[in-house]
Amino acid sequence: MLAELKELFATWIAAVAAAVEAVMDRLASRRRVVLQEIDGDSFTARLGSVAKGAGLRPVSFRLTPHGRPEPPLSPQWRAALRSSVVEVQMRPDQVLFREVDFPKQAADFLDGMVRAQIDRLTPWAAGEAVYGLSPPQPGPHDRIVLMLAATARAKIQPLVDLAAGLGAASISGVVTVPADETAGTTIRLFNTRLAQAGRLAISIPRLLRGLLIGGGVAAAASFAVSAYLGARLDTELQDVQQRLNQRRAALRLNQGTSSAELLLTQRKRSSASSVMVLEALSRALPDSTYTTELRIEGDKMQVVGLTQDAPSLIRLLEQSPQFTRATFFAPTTRAAEDPGERFHIEAHITPYFGSGS
Structure with missing residues (x-):
C-alpha cells in the first residue's frame, strides 16, 4: 500500500510539473532549431523560423562522442542555440520499429505496458532505451495496433550534451515512420528539458512537495492546538460547574436555616x-x-x-x-x-x- 501511494504521489508530481512547464513554454517565446541527421554522427543545423534567423544559413558538423561539434559552431550559431528549443530529426534507418497490439481496454495504460515489455521488444533494457509510440489504430478482434520506435539512450546522449553545453532550453528527438510501415507518421522518441527549463522541472516538484508537507504540518498543528484548547475549555467548564453547584448548595443551606424568616417576609410581601x-x-x-x-x-x-x-x-x-x-x-x-x-x-x-x- 505504501509503495502504491508513493508511486501515485510521484506520478501526480510529474504530471503537475509537466503541465506547469507546458504553460511556461507557451508563455515564453523560444527560438526553434532543427538538427537534421545525415548519418550516424553527422547533422545539419537550421533555424525552424526563417523570419527570426534570416541571416543564419544552415551549417553541417560532425558530433563527437563527448557532444562537441566539429568544426566548432560560429558565435552566431552558438547565440542562436542559447535558450532555444532543439528538435532532432532522426533517420528512420537509425531507429528500431516494432508493430505491437494490445486489447482495446488497455488504451489508457499503453505507456506502462510497453515499458514493462521494452526489453522483450528491443535489444535494450528499459533504462538503456528511449522510445515513442504512434497513435493507436483500431485492429481486428477488438484490439488496437500501434508502432513502437526505439533507439539506444547512448546514441542520443551526445546530442543532449551538445544542447546542454550550448545553453539550450530543451532537446527532443522525432522520427518519421517509413512509408511501407505507417505512412508519414511522426513519433517523438524523447524530450529532455535543460538549463532554465531543467531547473524549473526540479523546482516545481520540490515546491509541490513543500506545499504538501507544509499543509500536512499545518493540519497536524491545527489539530494539536484544537485538542489542547478543547481540553482546557473542558477543564474550565468543569470548574465553573463545580463552583455553581457549591453556590447552589450554600443557597439551599441558607434557605433552610432562615426558612421562618423567609416565610414571614414572603407573607409580608x-x-x-x-x-x-x-x-x-x-x-x-x-x-x-x-x-x-x-x-x-x-x-x-x-x-x-x-x-x-x-x-x-x-x-x-x-x-x-x-x-x-x-x-x-x-x-x-x-x-x-x-x-x-x-x-x-x-x-x-x-x-x-x-x-x-
Missing part, C-alpha cells in the same frame, strides 16, 4: 396590611359615604356602609390601584330611617401600596 387597606379605602370612597363594617380575609375585603349612590362605589374602587374585581355580595337596601342606601361590596386586594412598601 403577599399580604396587605389592614391599616393600609383602610387608608386606601378612605381615599377611594367619597365623603358622603360611611363605612359601618370592614372585613379582611386574605386577599379579599368586604365593606358595608351607607352612601347616596351605591353603584358609583364599584367604579371608584376599580379605579384605585389597590383594589380589583369589586362587586356587590348582597343586595343594596334603603330603610326609612337610613340617611342613604346600605351597600355590601367586596373586592380583591392588590398587595402593593406605593413605591415605599
Whole structure:
C-alpha cells in the first residue's frame, strides 16, 4: 500500500510539473532549431523560423562522442542555440520499429505496458532505451495496433550534451515512420528539458512537495492546538460547574436555616396590611359615604356602609390601584330611617401600596 501511494504521489508530481512547464513554454517565446541527421554522427543545423534567423544559413558538423561539434559552431550559431528549443530529426534507418497490439481496454495504460515489455521488444533494457509510440489504430478482434520506435539512450546522449553545453532550453528527438510501415507518421522518441527549463522541472516538484508537507504540518498543528484548547475549555467548564453547584448548595443551606424568616417576609410581601387597606379605602370612597363594617380575609375585603349612590362605589374602587374585581355580595337596601342606601361590596386586594412598601 505504501509503495502504491508513493508511486501515485510521484506520478501526480510529474504530471503537475509537466503541465506547469507546458504553460511556461507557451508563455515564453523560444527560438526553434532543427538538427537534421545525415548519418550516424553527422547533422545539419537550421533555424525552424526563417523570419527570426534570416541571416543564419544552415551549417553541417560532425558530433563527437563527448557532444562537441566539429568544426566548432560560429558565435552566431552558438547565440542562436542559447535558450532555444532543439528538435532532432532522426533517420528512420537509425531507429528500431516494432508493430505491437494490445486489447482495446488497455488504451489508457499503453505507456506502462510497453515499458514493462521494452526489453522483450528491443535489444535494450528499459533504462538503456528511449522510445515513442504512434497513435493507436483500431485492429481486428477488438484490439488496437500501434508502432513502437526505439533507439539506444547512448546514441542520443551526445546530442543532449551538445544542447546542454550550448545553453539550450530543451532537446527532443522525432522520427518519421517509413512509408511501407505507417505512412508519414511522426513519433517523438524523447524530450529532455535543460538549463532554465531543467531547473524549473526540479523546482516545481520540490515546491509541490513543500506545499504538501507544509499543509500536512499545518493540519497536524491545527489539530494539536484544537485538542489542547478543547481540553482546557473542558477543564474550565468543569470548574465553573463545580463552583455553581457549591453556590447552589450554600443557597439551599441558607434557605433552610432562615426558612421562618423567609416565610414571614414572603407573607409580608403577599399580604396587605389592614391599616393600609383602610387608608386606601378612605381615599377611594367619597365623603358622603360611611363605612359601618370592614372585613379582611386574605386577599379579599368586604365593606358595608351607607352612601347616596351605591353603584358609583364599584367604579371608584376599580379605579384605585389597590383594589380589583369589586362587586356587590348582597343586595343594596334603603330603610326609612337610613340617611342613604346600605351597600355590601367586596373586592380583591392588590398587595402593593406605593413605591415605599
